[in-house]
Amino acid sequence: MIRAMTDVNRLSIGILGGTGDQGKGLARRFALAGHQVLIGSRSAQRAQDAAESIGAGATGDENAVVAAQADIVIVAVPYEGHKALLESLRAELAGKIVVDCVNPLGFDKQGAYALPVEEGSAAQQAVAVLPDSRVVAAFHHVSAVVLMDPAVDKVDLDVLVLGDDREATDVVQALADVIPGVRGVYGGRLRNAHQIEALTANIISVNRRYKAHAGLRITDI
Numbered sequence: 001m002i003r004a005m006t007d008v009n010r011l012s013i014g015i016l017g018g019t020g021d022q023g024k025g026l027a028r029r030f031a032l033a034g035h036q037v038l039i040g041s042r043s044a045q046r047a048q049d050a051a052e053s054i055g056a057g058a059t060g061d062e063n064a065v066v067a068a069q070a071d072i073v074i075v076a077v078p079y080e081g082h083k084a085l086l087e088s089l090r091a092e093l094a095g096k097i098v099v100d101c102v103n104p105l106g107f108d109k110q111g112a113y114a115l116p117v118e119e120g121s122a123a124q125q126a127v128a129v130l131p132d133s134r135v136v137a138a139f140h141h142v143s144a145v146v147l148m149d150p151a152v153d154k155v156d157l158d159v160l161v162l163g164d165d166r167e168a169t170d171v172v173q174a175l176a177d178v179i180p181g182v183r184g185v186y187g188g189r190l191r192n193a194h195q196i197e198a199l200t201a202n203i204i205s206v207n208r209r210y211k212a213h214a215g216l217r218i219t220d221i
């Protein structure tokens with residue numbers, strides 16, 4: 001795969017909603033890889049408790065503090081809270097790479113399905129709300145269960161990284177690469193983020209049928 005090697009090792013990583021399954025799972029893997037990780041929450045106490053459970057030097061604070069302090073900020077809150085949270089952090093997130101892994105999904109008796117998003121996708125909603133940030137979409141298909149499983153040394157999947165800012169997508173691809181087994185793969189512009197977010201509904205169906213935590217691999221690169 002041809003792309004510039006980007007040194008991301010020194011970047012601190014903040015995670016909004018880092019007390020949840022996905023945020024804590026990503027936090028754990030980045031902390032194990034040696035990154036300074038800052039867990040964000042609506043409650044500083046919940047964030048500190050989550051950071052303590054991760055160890056490896058992770059710290060916890062309110063989302064706004066984490067958004068202001070971290071070099072790169074991952075958004076890992078449910079879609080219902082996505083827009084309002086980002087609106088409230090516009091100033092703190094200005095100039096930063098903001099990594100959106102939010103999947104707007106609904107669930108009913110037939111399983112998961114993609115919700116319509118006025119802006120096109122959660123990632124494009126982030127762009128609309130954060131005009132001064134560098135929004136990248138990534139980590140949509142990574143299972144939180146796998147990220148948290150101490151028996152899994154290597155996470156066997158590719159992370160599709162989407163964005164309109166080449167330097168920012170290179171950084172996030174390099175960030176995905178620090179998780180053993182994971183490869184960050186450029187997946188297109190943000191106008192094509194909808195189907196990446198929506199594809200998670202199909203992966204959830206795969207997981208239910210095969211009792212698995214499936215991931216994706218892109219071949220021939």
Ligand SMILES: NC(=O)c1ccc[n+]([C@@H]2O[C@H](COP(=O)([O-])OP(=O)(O)OC[C@H]3O[C@@H](n4cnc5c(N)ncnc54)[C@H](OP(=O)(O)O)[C@@H]3O)[C@@H](O)[C@H]2O)c1
Nearest residue numbers: 017019020021022041042076077078081102103140143144
């Ligand atoms: N779970 C997965 O395997 C997975 C995989 C890929 C992508 N994702 C995406 O990652 C995101 C988080 O998933 P999750 O399973 O970790 O969700 P979650 O556990 O339900 O929520 C994550 C955290 O978000 C905060 N939160 C909840 N409602 C909020 C609101 N209305 N406004 C602001 N913050 C709120 C909570 O933290 P505090 O109460 O501490 O503030 C919560 O711990 C989702 O958008 C999901 O689509 C999940």
